[in-house]
Amino acid sequence: MMKKQRHLVxxxxxxxxxxxxxxxxxxxxxxxxxxxxMDPETLFDDIANVGIKDGRIAAISQDALAxxxxxxxxxxxVAPGFIDTHFHFQMxxxxxxxxxxxxxxxxxxxxxxxxxxxxxxxxxRAGVTGANYGCAVSHESARAMVIDGADGDYMRDGxxxxxxTRKNTGxxxxxxxxxxxxxxxxxxxxGLQAGAPGIGSTVGYMRSGVSSREMFEVQKVAxxxxxxxxxxxxYTLGTDTAENNGAQELVANALxxxxxxxxxxxxxxxxQLAHEMITKLQEQGHxxxxxxxxxxxxxxxxxxxFLEPEVWIDEFGRRYEDxxxxxxxGEFYTLETYKETVASEPSRLIVIFKQPEENQAKWLTxxxxxxxxxxxxxxxxxxxxxxxxxxLGGTHPRTAGxxxxxxxxxxxxxxxxxxxxxxxxxxxxxxxGDTGLKSMQERGRIQTGMVADIVVFDPELFTDNSTYExxxxxxxxxxxxxxxxxxxxxxxxxLPVFAGQPIRFDPEDKPRFEPISAEAWSAEFSTGMPxxxxxxxxxxxxxxx
Numbered sequence: 001m002m003k004k005q006r007h008l009v010x011x012x013x014x015x016x017x018x019x020x021x022x023x024x025x026x027x028x029x030x031x032x033x034x035x036x037x038m039d040p041e042t043l044f045d046d047i048a049n050v051g052i053k054d055g056r057i058a059a060i061s062q063d064a065l066a067x068x069x070x071x072x073x074x075x076x077x078v079a080p081g082f083i084d085t086h087f088h089f090q091m092x093x094x095x096x097x098x099x100x101x102x103x104x105x106x107x108x109x110x111x112x113x114x115x116x117x118x119x120x121x122x123x124x125r126a127g128v129t130g131a132n133y134g135c136a137v138s139h140e141s142a143r144a145m146v147i148d149g150a151d152g153d154y155m156r157d158g159x160x161x162x163x164x165t166r167k168n169t170g171x172x173x174x175x176x177x178x179x180x181x182x183x184x185x186x187x188x189x190x191g192l193q194a195g196a197p198g199i200g201s202t203v204g205y206m207r208s209g210v211s212s213r214e215m216f217e218v219q220k221v222a223x224x225x226x227x228x229x230x231x232x233x234x235y236t237l238g239t240d241t242a243e244n245n246g247a248q249e250l251v252a253n254a255l256x257x258x259x260x261x262x263x264x265x266x267x268x269x270x271x272q273l274a275h276e277m278i279t280k281l282q283e284q285g286h287x288x289x290x291x292x293x294x295x296x297x298x299x300x301x302x303x304x305x306f307l308e309p310e311v312w313i314d315e316f317g318r319r320y321e322d323x324x325x326x327x328x329x330g331e332f333y334t335l336e337t338y339k340e341t342v343a344s345e346p347s348r349l350i351v352i353f354k355q356p357e358e359n360q361a362k363w364l365t366x367x368x369x370x371x372x373x374x375x376x377x378x379x380x381x382x383x384x385x386x387x388x389x390x391x392l393g394g395t396h397p398r399t400a401g402x403x404x405x406x407x408x409x410x411x412x413x414x415x416x417x418x419x420x421x422x423x424x425x426x427x428x429x430x431x432x433g434d435t436g437l438k439s440m441q442e443r444g445r446i447q448t449g450m451v452a453d454i455v456v457f458d459p460e461l462f463t464d465n466s467t468y469e470x471x472x473x474x475x476x477x478x479x480x481x482x483x484x485x486x487x488x489x490x491x492x493x494x495l496p497v498f499a500g501q502p503i504r505f506d507p508e509d510k511p512r513f514e515p516i517s518a519e520a521w522s523a524e525f526s527t528g529m530p531x532x533x534x535x536x537x538x539x540x541x542x543x544x545x
Contacts, residue, residue: 027066027067027068028051028052028053028058028059028065028066028067028068029052029053029054029067029068029069029485030051030052030067030068030069030070030071030452030482030485030487031049031050031051031052031065031066031067031069031070031071032049032050032052032070032071032073032078032454032456032480033049033065033070033071033072033073033074034047034049034072034073034074035047035048035049035050035073035074035076035077035078035456036073036076036077036078037050037060037078037079037446038077038078038079038417038418038421038446039079039080039445039446039447040079040080040418040421040422040425040426040427040444040445041426041430041444041445041447042445042447043418044446045418046062047062048060048061048062048078049061049062049063049064049065050065050078050446050454051065051067052067052452052454052482052485053485054485055451055452055484055485055486055499056449056450056451056452056485057446057447057448057449057450057451057452057454058448059448060446060447060448069487071456071479071480073456073479075458076456076457076458076459076479077417077421077455077456077457077458077459078446078454078455078456079421079425079446079454079455079457080421080425080426080429080443080444080445080446080453080454080455081102081103081104081105081425081443081444081453081454081455081481081482081483082101082102082103082104082105082403082424082425082455083103083104083105083107083370083424083425083428083429083440083443083444084098084103084105084106084107084371084372084373084375084402084428085107085108085109085230085262085291085370085372085428085432086107086108086109086110086230086264086265086291086293086372086373086374086375087103087106087107087108087372087373087374087375088108088110088111088159088160088374088375088376088377089159089160089375089376089377089378089381089395089399090106090108090125090133090135090157090158090159090160091157091160091377091381091382091383092128092129092130092383092384092385093378093380093381093382093383093384093385093387093389093392094106094375094377094378094381094399095129095130095131095133095385095500096130096385096386096387096389096494097375097378097389097392097399097400097472097474098131098373098375099130099131099481099483099488099489099494100389100400100474100475100478100481100489100492100494101400101401101402101403101404101464101474101475101478102403102404102424102455102457102462102475102478102481103131103403103481104131104132104443104453104454104455104481104482104483105131105132105133105134105440105443105453105503106131106132106133106134107133107134107135107136107197107503108134108135108136108158108159108200109136109197109198109200109228109230109262109264109372110136110159110200110201110202110230110231110232110264110374111138111140111141111158111159111162111200111202112135112136112137112138112139112140112141112158112159112191112196112199112200113135113136113137113138113141113158113159113161113191113196114137114138114141114142114145114155114158114161114187114191115137115138115141115142115187115188115189115190115191115192115193115194115196116145116155116187116190116191117155117156117158118135118137118190118191118194118195118196119194119195119507120156121135121156121158122135122194122195122502122504124156125500125502126502127498128498129498129500130385130483130488130494130497130498130499130500131483131488131500132439132443132453132483132484132500132501132502132503133500133501133502133503134197134439134502134503134504135158135159135196135197135200136191136196136197136198136199136200136230137187137188137190137191137192137194137196137198137199137200138158138159138191138199138200139184139188139199139200139201139202139203139218140162140165140171140200140201140202140205140206141155141161141162141165141187142183142184142185142187142188143170143171143172143174143176143184143206143209144165144168144170144171145187146176146180146183146184146187147170147171147174147176147180148165148168148170148171150164150165150168150171152164160377160381162301162347163301163347163377163381164347166301166303166346166347167346167347169303171206171209172205172206172208172209172305173206173208173209174209175208175209175211176209176214178516178518178521178522181214181217181516181521182515182516184214184218185217185218185221185513185515185516186511186513186515188218188221188222189221189511189512189513190511192221192222192225192227192505192512193507193508193510193511193512194504194507195502195504195505195506195507195508196227196504196505197227197228197432197435197437197503197504197505198222198227198228198229198230198260198262198435199218199219199221199222199227199228199229199230200229200230200231201215201218201229201230201231201232202231202232203215203231203232203233203234203246204231204232204233204234204235204236204237204246204306205232205304205305205306206305207234207235207305207306208305210234212249213520213521215231215234215249215250215253216253216256216257217516219250219253219254219257219259219261220257221512221513222259223254223257223258223259224512224513224514225505225512226259226260226435226436227259227260227435227505228254228259228260228261228262228287228431228432228435229250229253229254229259229260229261229262230261230262230264231246231250231261231262231263231264232264232265233246233247233249233250233263233264233266234246234249234250236265236266236268236306237268237269237298237306237316237352237354238268238269238306239269239270239316240269240270240273241270243266243268243269243270243271243274244270244273244274244277247263247266247274247277248277250263251263251277251278251281251288254286254288255281255286255288260287260288260431260434260435261287261288262288262289262290262291262431263278263288263289263290263291264290264291264372264374265291265292265293265298265372265374266278266290266291266292267292267293267355267359267363268354268355269355271292271359271363274290275290275366275369278290278368278369279367279368282368287431287434287435289368289369289370289427289431290368290369290370291369291370291371291372291374292363292364292366292369292370292371292372292423293363293371293372293373293374293398293402294360294361294363294364294371294398294402294405294406294409295360295396295397295398295402295405296353296354296355296356296357296359296360297325297351297352297353297354297355297396297468298351298352298354298374298396299327299349299350299351299352299374299376299395299396299398300349300350300352301346301347301348301349301350302324302338302341302342302345302346302347302348302349302350303342303346303347307324307338307350307352309335309338313335320332320333320334320335320337320338321333321334322353323352323353323354324338324350324351324352324353325350325351325352325353325468326348326350326351327349327350327351327393327394327395327396327468327471328379328393328394330469333350349376349377349394349395349396351396351468360405360409361409361410361412361413361415364406364409364410364413364415364419364420364423365415365419366423368427369423369427370423370427370428370431371402371403371406371423371424372428373398373399373402373403374396374398375395375396375398375399375402376395376396376398376399377395377399378392378393378394378395378399378471378472379392379393379394379395380392385494385496386494386496389472389473389474390470390472390473390474391472392471392472393472394471395471395472396468396471397464397466397467397468397471398466399466399471399472400464400465400466400471400472400473400474400475401464401465401466401473401474401475402464403424403464403475404462404463404464404465404475404476404477405463405464406420406423406424407420407457407459407462407463408462408463408464411459411460417459425443425444426444426445427444428440428444429441429443429444429445430444436505437503437505439451439501439502439503439504440503451484451485452482452484452485453482453483453484454480454481454482455478455480455481455482456478456479456480456481456482457477457478457479458477458479461476461477462475462476462477462478463475463476463477474492476492477492478491478492479491483497483499483500484499484500484501485499486499
């Protein structure tokens, strides 16, 4: 009851601001009339008019508002633009797919971008990007650069550099020396110094290469900046025990270091326990959260360690013929074609079926999670923004339709719309904003003064159209997608509007990197801590008669 009363008070305070529309404030840039306005933070849910001025929400009122442009939203929901913290397709055509699906802010908190190229990555998107854009600094890229010598123009592609770096295996299988370990950590620090919102780690792909000491030190680098580490956790994909052990490693490190953390796409075996752990930590005030996406299948490169026959077949008891799909040919792999493709095209993207379909809707009802698509690249991945989206090939349906699928599944399963708006937008903004990231403190909300990132959609018609056979068919039913006050999608049509802004911290002049000591690094492989020079043993010496 107290919680409900707090929401009512918050809603009353918001309403008092909404109604305080000065008489002279009539000429807004854009007015959205008669929509069902929903704000997940205050739980405001009512028919109202929204006035936008200079890229921000200037008024929310049941009084008539006048503007240079008006939009009738009768029968539509007006909600915060959707935020995705796990969006790999950080290219012009990738943003276009996301925008058609209601995406207004895209961040990659898993694969991430190389620290040395972080500033260039942001600069390349300034003024030419339809959605807001951000990228964590990449643990995987740092290892590829230090261990495999990866370095070239492809590193400027950020997350998609993995299509090249994963052709080698040192980054995943090699235990670094102390010198290499410090070089990896320093590369991560460079990205944070350049303003990256945190660190992204694919430790789940590096089972034999990353020690627990290294993972702890990686999270320590982020902790010095009070920023989160997001991880495809160790042992994912795995059993319900191993998966949770990986999540517990990430969370235990974060709690020890007093740092935020994101358990990426934990909608796998053992997800019930992972969710209980995350929510109980949130109740205790810790900034720990997790992601889900509403699909029974995932996607990755075919040479992932957990897909090797010794793991996927012998340990997990799966068959390629039932679980591993080529999204380009539409055919399932056999053991023979798997081996041939790993040898000839090790970074080829595949779709992997891993969970019962009935879980898809269950994940959308979870408290305190974010819906993060894990959007993968289609082909050609470097196509221009206005490339015919239906002609893109080789991608998972979540790339084009994760948000549409969320609304459709919610509609089919009677999931409250406010819950869906929370996991699609506000929850990510809240957790990232609590790290001090200003651009997220003023998004994910429909309130006066907030940035006007807004979606306007028909709750009965907005839906996904992408399938496992044709993964790039855009979603439909989106009346408008507004990014920083500018209409970027109107009636399902992409417009040549590039209003996207960077999601990042201000760059810093000085690094915060501190090299790890030889004693700490080698302790991972020793039998114990160094002993005093006069130590004679734990037990009394035998006395000779």
